[in-house]
Structure formats: C-alpha cells, structure tokens
Amino acid sequence: MLVGVPKEIKVREYRVGLTPSSVREMIAHGHKVIVQKNAGYEIGFVDEMYVAAGAEIVETAKEVFDRADMIVKVKEPQAVECEMLREGQILYTYLHLAPDPEQTQGLIKSGCVAVAYETVTDKFGGLPLLAPMSEVAGRMSIQAGAHALEMKNGGRGLLLGGVPGVAPAKVTIIGGGVVGTNAARMAVGMGADVVILDRSIRRLQQLDDIFKGAAKTIVSNTGTLEEHVLGADLVIGGVLIPGAAAPKLVTREMVSAMPRGSVLVDVAIDQGGCFATSKATTHENPTYIVDEVVHYCVANMPGGVARTSTLALNNATLPFALALADKGWKKALADDEHLLNGLNIANGKVTYEAVARDQNLAYTPAREAIGA
Numbered sequence: 395m396l397v398g399v400p401k402e403i404k405v406r407e408y409r410v411g412l413t414p415s416s417v418r419e420m421i422a423h424g425h426k427v428i429v430q431k432n433a434g435y436e437i438g439f440v441d442e443m444y445v446a447a448g449a450e451i452v453e454t455a456k457e458v459f460d461r462a463d464m465i466v467k468v469k470e471p472q473a474v475e476c477e478m479l480r481e482g483q484i485l486y487t488y489l490h491l492a493p494d495p496e497q498t499q500g501l502i503k504s505g506c507v508a509v510a511y512e513t514v515t516d517k518f519g520g521l522p523l524l525a526p527m528s529e530v531a532g533r534m535s536i537q538a539g540a541h542a543l544e545m546k547n548g549g550r551g552l553l554l555g556g557v558p559g560v561a562p563a564k565v566t567i568i569g570g571g572v573v574g575t576n577a578a579r580m581a582v583g584m585g586a587d588v589v590i591l592d593r594s595i596r597r598l599q600q601l602d603d604i605f606k607g608a609a610k611t612i613v614s615n616t617g618t619l620e621e622h623v624l625g626a627d628l629v630i631g632g633v634l635i636p637g638a639a640a641p642k643l644v645t646r647e648m649v650s651a652m653p654r655g656s657v658l659v660d661v662a663i664d665q666g667g668c669f670a671t672s673k674a675t676t677h678e679n680p681t682y683i684v685d686e687v688v689h690y691c692v693a694n695m696p697g698g699v700a701r702t703s704t705l706a707l708n709n710a711t712l713p714f715a716l717a718l719a720d721k722g723w724k725k726a727l728a729d730d731e732h733l734l735n736g737l738n739i740a741n742g743k744v745t746y747e748a749v750a751r752d753q754n755l756a757y758t759p760a761r762e763a764i765g766a
C-alpha cells in the first residue's frame with residue numbers, strides 16, 4: 395500500500411503522523427511511504443531521516459493526497475484537506491466529529507474511509523489512541539493553569555503549591571479519566587489542594603487507591619459541581635462521553651460567580667468543551683477572559699510539546715496503521731472489533747452512533763457500512 399504523511403496545517407501544530415522509525419516499520423512490512431517536505435522538521439525529524447528510513451519526500455500536500463491509498467495524520471482534516479480526500483481513500487487521524495458538522499459533511503462528501511483515533515477501543519475498556527495524548531494534555535493542563543494564575547496573565551496571583559505559612563491553591567478536576575488522573579498527578583506533585591469529581595464511583599475508588607488521600611474524590615452532581623467549581627482557583631475540565639459532544643457541566647452563572655482571576659482549563663474542548671463559556675483557542679492565543687475568569691481552551695494541547703507527543707502517539711497508532719496497510723481497510727476493520735469502533739465515516743455514511751445522534755444524521759452500523 396502507498397501510505398502518505400502530509401504536514402499538519404493547524405496553527406502551531408508540529409506533530410507528524412509517522413516518525414522516521416514508524417516509516418521504517420511500514421517499509422519493512424512491504425509498503426511505500428511518501429512524506430511531505432519538512433513534515434517533521436520543527437521537531438527534529440528532518441527529511442534526510444525519512445529518506446534514510448525508506449520514504450520518498452514530495453513537495454506538496456496535494457501530491458500526498460493525490461497519490462496515497464492511506465493518509466496518516468494527527469489533527470482533524472481542515473476544509474482544504476477534506477476537499478483533497480477521495481472515495482475509498484483511508485484517513486487515519488483524530489477527527490472529533492461530534493461538535494464539527496462542517497468537517498462531518500466534508501468527509502461524507504469525499505467518500506473516504508475515516509478512522510478516528512479517539513474512538514478506537516481496547517479490551518480493557520479504554521481508548522488506546524486517545525490515551526497518550528490525554529496523558530500529555532492532562533499533565534500540560536496544570537502547567538497551563540499555573541501560568542494563567544499569574545498576575546500578568548489575568549490570574550489571581552496564586553502559586554499552586556503556596557509556601558510555608560500560606561495555603562496552596564485549590565484545584566478542581568472534573569472527570570477522573572486519563573486527563574484527570576494525569577492532571578491530578580501534576581497538581582499533587584506541585585503541592586496544590588486537589589479535588590477530583592467523576593460520576594463513576596468505580597473510577598473514584600481507583601483514584602482513591604492511586605492518590606491515597608493526596609487528592610480528594612467526590613461524586614459529580616449538580617450540587618457538588620457547583621460547590622467545588624465556586625471554591626476553586628483552578629478548574630480542569632476533562633470529561634468524556636466517547637465520540638459525543640461534551641456535556642456543559644459548568645454553567646455561565648457558575649463562571650460569573652467565580653472570584654476574579656480564577657482559571658478554567660477546558661481540555662475537553664476538542665469535543666466541544668464542558669464549560670458553557672468555552673470556545674476553542676490556539677497555541678498562538680491560548681487564553682481569553684469572560685467575567686474576569688481566565689479561560690484556556692486549546693484544542694490541540696499536545697501540539698505544544700510536539701516531539702514528546704509525536705513519539706507517544708506513534709507508539710499507540712502504528713500497530714493499527716500497519717494492520718490497515720497490511721490487510722486493507724475492509725479486512726482490517728472486519729477482523730478487529732476495536733479498530734472497527736474507530737470507523738466514523740465510510741463511503742458517505744456516518745458509522746458512529748454518537749456522531750449521528752449529535753448531528754441528527756442517519757446512522758449506519760459500521761459492520762453494515764463495510765459490508766462485513
């Protein structure tokens with residue numbers, strides 16, 4: 395199969411779909427790889443490394459899209475990329491379709507076979523291709539929040555860990571999954587006063603075991619959310635209902651009632667965000683202020699530490715990329731229920747139920763759509 399890797403085009407997104415080492419593995423499996431010029435340049439994966447791994451370097455994204463049987467990317471395709479996709483071509487990348495009708499229509503129109511990293515599952519009930527980036531974003535969320543709490547950034551002027559004789563900052567983490575756990579590890583490590591809310595008691599039991607009291611666990615409901623959001627200096631939003639638009643758990647009224655200079659970091663913004671006042675931002679302009687509360691809503695946080703993120707992402711995505719290339723999409727999807735769960739759009743049909751439901755579109759079960 396001919397596998398194509400275009401350069402990412404979102405603002406300050408420097409991750410790349412395949413590392414030189416992943417390219418080498420593809421070639422060892424008998425495939426050909428074309429990589430757009432300078433696709434990995436900013437993170438030290440220069441073209442010479444891709445050539446040494448066996449890839450061909452091509453000048454433009456158009457050439458990658460025109461020639462490749464499978465496109466391996468990182469972020470969801472932008473409008474110009476959707477236009478270059480074609481019928482039967484595999485697109486393997488993050489999609490986050492539920493809150494994005496424009497991209498959904500673009501992919502439907504293209505006729506491509508779109509496998510979303512974020513909905514591929516594993517036998518442990520997890521999301522193995524989302525997890526590495528959630529680890530990164532969860533850890534970064536505390537760095538971003540600590541920075542936003544500084545005076546010059548509109549924050550309350552608080553140091554997360556406090557100092558002897560002065561109380562630490564209060565950090566509330568909504569959602570105790572991969573993002574929440576990694577955020578809590580960083581916040582606890584910095585000495586903050588940490589509370590994690592989740593609606594799953596089982597998850598809270600696991601977190602209690604992990605943190606042994608260093609982070610408190612609270613069941614999430616309207617009352618506890620209000621209490622712990624209003625009492626926090628920094629709130630991290632890390633909830634997920636797989637494939638669906640994020641629930642708006644923090645209302646506009648709650649945001650208005652927070653003290654001046656409080657900080658909200660909405661990691662769930664890629665699924666539309668869990669604060670009523672969230673709107674996606676970029677690494678170029680990561681924060682904005684509503685009712686004197688600082689909001690950080692970067693939808694591609696791991697792009698800020700693109701080298702670590704690319705390596706972590708490839709560790710998880712490569713085995714499935716190889717399966718798609720080795721077997722072709724029909725057999726690879728038919729053989730593996732977990733990869734099949736990643737299929738969101740196929741040949742003009744929406745094959746992921748939560749996306750269809752959130753956008754009032756017809757739903758075709760994935761197995762039916764691939765004719766397996």
Ligand SMILES: NC(=O)C1=CN([C@@H]2O[C@H](COP(=O)(O)OP(=O)(O)OC[C@H]3O[C@@H](n4cnc5c(N)ncnc54)[C@H](O)[C@@H]3O)[C@@H](O)[C@H]2O)C=CC1
Pocket residue numbers: 512524525527528529531568569570571572573574591592593594597614632633634635640641643660661662663664665692693694695696
């Ligand atoms: N902005 C960015 O750059 C990035 C964003 N993300 C996003 O972060 C979000 C979280 O991802 P993960 O931690 O991997 O998901 P996860 O599935 O590991 O954890 C989500 C948690 O939210 C909990 N939850 C769901 N509804 C809830 C509610 N109403 N109240 C309280 N808790 C609730 C679940 O029980 C679960 O424990 C996703 O939207 C993901 O796409 C992930 C990586 C990067």
Ligand SMILES: CC(=O)C(=O)O
Pocket residue numbers: 469488524527528664693694695696697
């Ligand atoms: C998961 C995601 O949105 C990202 O890594 O950018």
Ligand SMILES: [Mg+2]
Pocket residue numbers: 649650651652653654685686687
């Ligand atoms: Mg206020």
